[in-house]
Amino acid sequence: MSIYLDNAATSFPKPASVYQAVDDALRHRGGSPGRGSHHMALEAGRLLMACRDTAAGFFGIRDTSRVVFTGNATEALNLALFGLLNPGDRVVTSTMEHNAVLCPLQALQTRGLKVVKVPPGADGRLHPDSVREAVMVDAKATRLVVLTHASNVTGAIQPIEEIGPWCRSLGIPLLVDAAQTAGYIPVDVEDMGIDLLAVPGHKHLMGPPGCGFLYVREGLQLTPLLYGGSGSDSGSPLPPEHMPERLESGTANLPALAGLKAGIDFLEKTGFVNLRRHKKELMAHLADGLSALPGIRRYGPTDISLLAGALSFNLSGLDPAEIAFWLDNEHAICVRAGLHCAPDTHRSLNTFPRGTVRVSPGYFSRHEDIQALIHALETLSNHGK
Numbered sequence: 196m197s198i199y200l201d202n203a204a205t206s207f208p209k210p211a212s213v214y215q216a217v218d219d220a221l222r223h224r225g226g227s228p229g230r231g232s233h234h235m236a237l238e239a240g241r242l243l244m245a246c247r248d249t250a251a252g253f254f255g256i257r258d259t260s261r262v263v264f265t266g267n268a269t270e271a272l273n274l275a276l277f278g279l280l281n282p283g284d285r286v287v288t289s290t291m292e293h294n295a296v297l298c299p300l301q302a303l304q305t306r307g308l309k310v311v312k313v314p315p316g317a318d319g320r321l322h323p324d325s326v327r328e329a330v331m332v333d334a335k336a337t338r339l340v341v342l343t344h345a346s347n348v349t350g351a352i353q354p355i356e357e358i359g360p361w362c363r364s365l366g367i368p369l370l371v372d373a374a375q376t377a378g379y380i381p382v383d384v385e386d387m388g389i390d391l392l393a394v395p396g397h398k399h400l401m402g403p404p405g406c407g408f409l410y411v412r413e414g415l416q417l418t419p420l421l422y423g424g425s426g427s428d429s430g431s432p433l434p435p436e437h438m439p440e441r442l443e444s445g446t447a448n449l450p451a452l453a454g455l456k457a458g459i460d461f462l463e464k465t466g467f468v469n470l471r472r473h474k475k476e477l478m479a480h481l482a483d484g485l486s487a488l489p490g491i492r493r494y495g496p497t498d499i500s501l502l503a504g505a506l507s508f509n510l511s512g513l514d515p516a517e518i519a520f521w522l523d524n525e526h527a528i529c530v531r532a533g534l535h536c537a538p539d540t541h542r543s544l545n546t547f548p549r550g551t552v553r554v555s556p557g558y559f560s561r562h563e564d565i566q567a568l569i570h571a572l573e574t575l576s577n578h579g580k
Contacts, residue, residue, distance in 0.1 A: 197527045197528075198515055198526070198527060198528045198529065198556060198567055198568070199557070199560075200529060200530050200554050200555060200556055200560065200565075200568065201435055201529050201530060201531050201553075201555060201558075202398065202399075202504065202555045202556060202557035203347055203375060203398065203504065203505040203531070203553060203555035204398075204531060205397045205399055205404060206397065206398055206399060206400075206557050206558070207280045207557065208559055209393075209401050209403070209454070210401055210457070210458065210461040211403075212457045212458075212460065212461055213401055213402060213454045213457045213458050213461070214454075215457070216453040216454050216456065216457035217403055217450045217451070217453060217454040217457075218451065219448045220242065220449050220450040220453035220454075220562050222263055223459065224238055224239050224242055224449060224453070225239075226238060226239040226240075227438035227446050227447075228240040228243040228446075228447055228449060229243075229440075229447075231312070232448065234245065235425050239449055241436065242453060243264075243447055243449060243452065244259075245456060246264075246453065246455060246456040246562075247259045247262050247264070247439075249410055249456045249459050249460065250262050250394075250455070250459065251410075252314045252575050253459050253462075253463070254377075254382050254383065254384055254392065254394070254410065255382075255383035255384050255385050255386065256384055257385070258413060260437070260438045260439055261410055261411050261412065261413060261438060262408050262409075262410055262439060262449065263408055263409045263411060263438070263439045263442040263443055264407070264410055264443060264447055264448075264452060265406075265407045265408065265409055266405055266406065266407065266440070266448065267396075267397070267406070267407045267443065268295060268372065268373075268374045268393045268394060268395035268407045270293040270407065270420075271301050271393035271394065271395075271407050271408060271497045272295045272299065272370070272372060272393045272409075273295070273420060274417065274419075274442060275341075275370050275391045275393065275403065275417065276296070276299040276300065276339075276407050277299060277303070277304065277418070277420055278307055278392075278417030278418045278419065278420060278442070278473070279338070279339060279368070279370075279415065279417055279418075280303055280338060280339060281308075281338075281452065282306050282307030282308065282548075283309075283336075283503055284308055284309070284310065284336070284338035284339070285308075285309040285310075285311065285333055285336040285337045285338060285339070286300060286308060286310050286311070286312060286338060286339045286340070286341060287311045287313065287326065287329045287340045287341075287552070288300065288311070288312055288313070288317065288327075288340070288341045288342065289312060289314070289321055289331050289342055289343070289351070289353075289511035290308070290311045290312045290314050290315065290540065290542065290543045291315055291319065291321065291343055291346045291348075291351070291537070291539070291540050291543065292315070292341070292342070292372070292373075292537065292539060292540070292578065293343060293347055293372060293374065293536055293537050294536040294537065294538070295372065295374075295393075295536070296341055296343070296372060297537075297538075297539060298440055300341075303470075304368065305319055306565075309328050309336070311332070312496045312521075313325050313326055314543055315351070315543060316503075318351065318495060318497070319346055319348075319351035319421075319494065319496065319503055319540075319543070319544065320351045320352070320353060320354070320496060321342070321353050321354065321358075321497040323354050323357040323358050323361070326340065326342070326358050327358075327361060328400065328406070330362070330365070333348045334365060334367070337367055338359070338367070338368070339367070339368050339369075339370055340362050340368070340369045340370070340373070341345075341369075341370040341371075341372070341373050342355065342358065342370075342371060342381070342565055343368070343371075343372040343374070343375070344371050344372060344373045344374075344375065344376040344380070344503070345375040345376045345377050345380070345502075345505075345506070346375070346503075346505075346537070346540060347374060347496050347505065347535055347536070347537055347540075348494070348495075348505070348507050348535050348537050348540045348541065348544070348551065348553065349376065349496070349502075349505065349506070349507050349540070349544070349578050350478075350495055350496075350501050350502035350503045350504060350505035350506055350507075350555075351501060351503075352376070352380065352496075352501050352502065353501065355369075355371055355387050355389070356386070356387050356388075358388075359371075359387045359388025359389050360381075360387075361386040361388075362385075362388060362390075363388040363390070366472075368390040368391060368412070368415060369389055369390050369391070370389060370390065370391040370392075370393070371389050371391070371392050371395050372393050373393060374393070374395050374398060374514070375398070375399075375503045375504065376477070376496075376503050377394045377395070377398070377399055377400055377470065378398065378399030378400035378401065378459075378462055378470075378501055379399040379504055380471075380503060383466055384412070385412055387552065389410070389427060390411075390415060391409065391410065391411060391415065392408055392409070392410040392413040393407070394409075394410070395407040395487045396408075396451065396452075396454070396455040396458070399504070400455060400458045400459055400462065401457075401458030401459075401461055401558070402451065402452075402454045402455030402457075402458040402459075403422040403450075403451045403455070404451070404452040405448050405451040405507055406448055406451035406452050406454070406455045409442070411438070411442070411455035417441075417442060419434045419441060419442055419444065419458070420442070421444040421445060422434060422444055423444040423445055424495060431482050431550070433526055436548060442480070448549070450476075452511045453510065453577070454532075465525070465558075467514040472565075473558065474504050474556060474557075474558065475499055475500070476504060476562075476564065477556040477565055478499050478504065478556065478566045479558055480562055480566070481506055481556070481565050481568070481569070482497075482499060482506065483507075484565065484568075484569035485508055485569070485572070488510075488569070488572055488573055488576045489576050489577070490510050490511035490512065490576045491508055491509075491510055491511075491572070491576065492508060492509050492510075492511070492544065493506065493507070493508045494507045494508065494509075494544050494551060495507060504555055504556065504557075505545075505553055505554070505555040506553070506554050506555070507546075507551035507552065507553045507554075508551060508552055508554075508576065509546065509549075509551055510552070510572065510576055513575070514549055515532035515533065515549055515550050515551055515552045516532045516533065516549075518530075518532060518552050518572075518575065519531065519552055520532075521575065522568070522571055522572075524569045526567065526568075526572070528564075528567065528568055528571060530552055530554050530568075531552075531553045531555075532550060532551070532552045532553070532554060532580065533549075534548070534550040534552060535550065535551075536560055539578025543550075547549075552567065556579040
């Protein structure tokens with residue numbers, strides 16, 4: 196039986212209720228929401244509304260119409276970046292971002308966007324003053340601050356709760372990539388001063404792949420990324436002005452969104468306290484076990500409370516890809532090796548171009564799984580493959 200420790204990529208397994216919700220939507224909610232007035236279309240529409248309400252409530256979003264469903268967090272980030280920014284604008288970001296931020300910004304730079312990247316401290320965490328200083332170099336031209344809430348490489352949690360309210364006081368929108376924290380760390384868009392929030396459904400929120408959303412604060416008007424059918428004004432050649440239809444062209448992935456709702460319901464029933472306590476115990480077990488092994492080098496914060504469920508390391512003398520391949524083939528332990536779609540992060544960590552081995556337990560991981568990994572690495576570090 197496989198040991199799955201790659202939940203930072205996609206959580207697995209899912210709660211039984213998620214599988215059931217997807218199956219029910221496929222079998223019994225066959226209509227397209229917002230497309231038609233027959234009873235199956237209306238049932239699908241009601242389910243979509245329930246999904247939107249659940250997602251909004253979980254993140255402190257007061258107006259559910261500001262929740263725009265997407266296929267994943269990458270689409271949500273692209274929608275925010277291409278929808279808000281124009282040539283000549285200035286953006287402040289960090290070197291700890293995922294390619295879902297870096298690649299759109301690079302494309303926009305060819306159109307005249309100015310990008311400033313703030314490096315982290317030695318532990319991979321940004322200092323709020325460094326972000327403030329970067330913004331204040333030219334606050335008038337700074338159109339957006341975009342930051343990950345936690346690194347997908349090291350798991351380092353960034354101080355969004357300090358940066359967000361400060362950005363709001365200046366009237367500068369803050370876009371947060373919550374791919375590694377949504378469903379693990381409580382996120383309230385109002386308390387944290389978040390104006391745009393990109394959320395995947397398939398990680399900590401326990402939903403299936405193919406779903407996510409972008410929260411757009413009232414007052415921000417984005418240019419659509421996609422154009423086509425909205426279901427609400429088929430006679431117009433332009434997208435509707437009202438939200439969320441303005442930014443939701445095409446038929447929604449209702450089965451995946453039904454699974455996302457079921458995943459959020461599971462988290463609310465289980466409780467953040469129980470969820471985080473279990474994962475933090477697993478992460479502490481992992482960190483303690485790795486620290487006792489010869490040749491292991493960890494990256495990121497040593498304080499487990501500053502990690503969002505992922506931890507990266509290297510083993511002296513071995514390529515990360517070798518380690519991951521050996522763990523998979525010899526022990527059926529699934530981890531991820533490489534650059535993790537975050538090359539700037541690895542440049543900051545001095546692990547480019549080989550990357551690191553990343554371990555990310557999930558809610559259904561067990562201490563026995565962590566111990567099996569540590570035992571396997573002990574064999575590798577002491578005796579070689």
